[in-house]
Amino acid sequence: MTTRIVELRRGILKKNDELAAALRDRYAAAGVLVLNLVSSPGTGKTAFLERTLKELRARGARVAALVGDLETDNDARRLAASGAPVRQINTHGICHLDAEMIAKHLIDWEGAELAELDYLFIENVGNLVCPSSYDLGEKIRVVLLSVTEGEDKPLKYPTMFNSADAAVITKMDIAEPCGFDRELALRNINEIRPGIRIFETSAKTGAGMEEWLGYLAEEQAGRDQARRTP
Amino acid sequence: MHELSIVASIVDTVTESVAAYKGARVVEVRLRVGALASVVVDSLEFCWGIATEGTALEGSKLQVKTLPVVMHCATCGDVELDGVQSFRCPTCGELCGDLRQGRELEIDSIEIEDGEETA
Numbered sequence: 001m002t003t004r005i006v007e008l009r010r011g012i013l014k015k016n017d018e019l020a021a022a023l024r025d026r027y028a029a030a031g032v033l034v035l036n037l038v039s040s041p042g043t044g045k046t047a048f049l050e051r052t053l054k055e056l057r058a059r060g061a062r063v064a065a066l067v068g069d070l071e072t073d074n075d076a077r078r079l080a081a082s083g084a085p086v087r088q089i090n091t092h093g094i095c096h097l098d099a100e101m102i103a104k105h106l107i108d109w110e111g112a113e114l115a116e117l118d119y120l121f122i123e124n125v126g127n128l129v130c131p132s133s134y135d136l137g138e139k140i141r142v143v144l145l146s147v148t149e150g151e152d153k154p155l156k157y158p159t160m161f162n163s164a165d166a167a168v169i170t171k172m173d174i175a176e177p178c179g180f181d182r183e184l185a186l187r188n189i190n191e192i193r194p195g196i197r198i199f200e201t202s203a204k205t206g207a208g209m210e211e212w213l214g215y216l217a218e219e220q221a222g223r224d225q226a227r228r229t230p
Numbered sequence: 231m232h233e234l235s236i237v238a239s240i241v242d243t244v245t246e247s248v249a250a251y252k253g254a255r256v257v258e259v260r261l262r263v264g265a266l267a268s269v270v271v272d273s274l275e276f277c278w279g280i281a282t283e284g285t286a287l288e289g290s291k292l293q294v295k296t297l298p299v300v301m302h303c304a305t306c307g308d309v310e311l312d313g314v315q316s317f318r319c320p321t322c323g324e325l326c327g328d329l330r331q332g333r334e335l336e337i338d339s340i341e342i343e344d345g346e347e348t349a
Contacts, residue, residue, distance in 0.1 A: 001344055003257060008247055008337045012239050012261075095232060130232050132268050133335065158314040159268045162329070191316050194325035 016134055019099035023137030030114035033220045034122065036136050038160060039144035040153070041126030044170040046075045047203040048144065049123055053082035055213055056119060061220075064112035066105055067123040068097040075123065085112035096130040097122065099137060118220055128157040139165075140219060145189070146170045147180035154188040161192040166199070168212070173202040233273035236335070237281040244340055248286050251342055256290040258341040264297045264334040265314050271296070299332035 011017055027034045037045050049065060056063045064085045067075045076088035087105050089097060102122065106114065114120070122138065124131045143164035145153050148171060154161040161167070167189050175182065182200075189198055197215060201208035240259060248254045263269055271294045278292050299311040303319035303326045311320065314332075318325050 003341055003343045005339050005341050006247065006251075007339045008243070009339075010243055010247075010337045012236055012243070012335045012337060014243075015239070129268055133232075155315055159266045162266055162314070162317070163333070190325065191318070192314075194317055194327040196327075 013133060016099050019103060020135035020137040023099055023103060024139075026114060027120070027137060027139070030117070032114050032117040032120050033140070033216070034120045034136075034138045035140045035142055035216075036122045036124060036131075036138035037142050037144060038124045038128070038131045038164070039126060039146075040128050040149060043126070043144045043146040043149065044203060045123050045126070045144055046078055048168065048170055048201065049121055050079055050082060051203040051206070051209060052121070052212070052216075053079060053084045055209060056216070057083055059213070061118045062116060063119045063121070064109075064117050065121040065123060066097075066102065068101070068125045070094075070125065079123075085109065087112075091125060095125060095127050096134050097124050097136060098134045102136050119216065128153070128160045132160040132163050142166045142168055144168045144170055145185070147172060147175040147178045147185075151181050151185040151188055154185075154192040158192050161189060164193060164196060166197045166215070167193070169198065169200045171202060171204075172200050172207055173205045233270060234277045234281065236269060237274055237277045240337060241281055241285055241287055243337060245286055247340065248342060253344060254286065254342040255344060256287045256340055257343050258291045258293055259287065260293045260295065260338045260340065262295050262297055262334045262336050262338045264332040265299050265311075266329075266332040267335045269335060295338065297331055297334055300330040301326040302328040302330050 039045050053063050065079050066087050066089055067079060068089045068091060069075055070091055070093055073088040076086045080086040089101050089105055122136055141164045143161055186198060189196060199208050199212045201212060244256060244259055248256060275292055282288050282290060299314055300308055301311060301317060303309050303324060306319050306321045308330055309319050309321060
């Protein structure tokens with residue numbers, strides 16, 4: 001009986017990573033800035049995105065959104081009220097979106113062809129664990145945290161916070177009654193993801209939205225430039 | 231949370247790889263899992279038996295090597311972190327944002343028995 005070792009050195013999520021890389025190339029070729037929004041359930045991703053879509057459209061930007069949930073198309077209907085093209089992805093039990101689901105939902109999407117868009121937002125399934133492992137080809141992963149959740153969320157879910165490119169604190173309008181310790185929250189985010197851009201926002205009052213929209217515009221402009229310079 | 235699908239993906243990859251070795255039986259599968267990979271090793275082991283049943287991996291062992299987070303500190307170079315609760319350089323105390331290791335989720339190698347390479 002002989003045994004031997006065979007070196008494989010293969011990523012377990014290689015299939016997803018390859019699909020995500022292909023998506024990233026498509027986004028870049030189309031000149032669309034793609035963002036993946038992740039948070040716990042109830043953080044306010046949809047409310048934040050509703051406001052973002054509305055404000056961007058008011059500024060003349062071409063936007064669209066894909067939204068993931070286990071069931072219902074409630075979020076898609078809310079987001080569609082902004083006038084932007086929106087598609088719901090129902091995962092039927094799967095705890096995250098993956099690159100294959102995104103690719104599938106980009107097919108035959110009239111009015112939201114990638115080349116016709118400036119921004120594509122992907123609202124992930126509410127979950128701070130599994131979505132961190134699945135690259136969707138996005139340029140920017142945005143992690144959201146609400147003032148009702150506790151300032152130690154970044155410490156409890158370090159993988160997600162560490163893999164994010166920007167952080168958004170939501171529901172700042174109720175920070176005070178919630179006894180939200182702003183300094184502590186900022187410190188914890190920075191401890192897990194040093195130097196990350198943090199936006200303190202309220203979708204209800206519009207606080208912090210200007211700064212957020214400014215950031216989006218900068219990133220979109222940077223993307224254009226990257227496209228022009230081979 | 232999705233450990234079963236991760237195991238299923240490992241089974242697929244290994245099955246494909248051993249197809250090149252006629253009659254081979256997989257003895258052990260060795261993984262490299264970073265501290266930031268969000269994978270629970272106990273859960274992988276829990277579904278291993280069921281997921282490998284009736285495949286070339288049936289009866290095989292799973293060996294997981296956990297990799298610590300390694301950050302690049304501007305002053306001290308590559309430094310290994312103890313845990314994932316703070317991304318400060320353990321030597322100088324500065325925060326470092328430049329991750330060099332910790333997100334790995336890969337099959338390193340497999341040990342097989344009685345296989346003859348046909349390819």
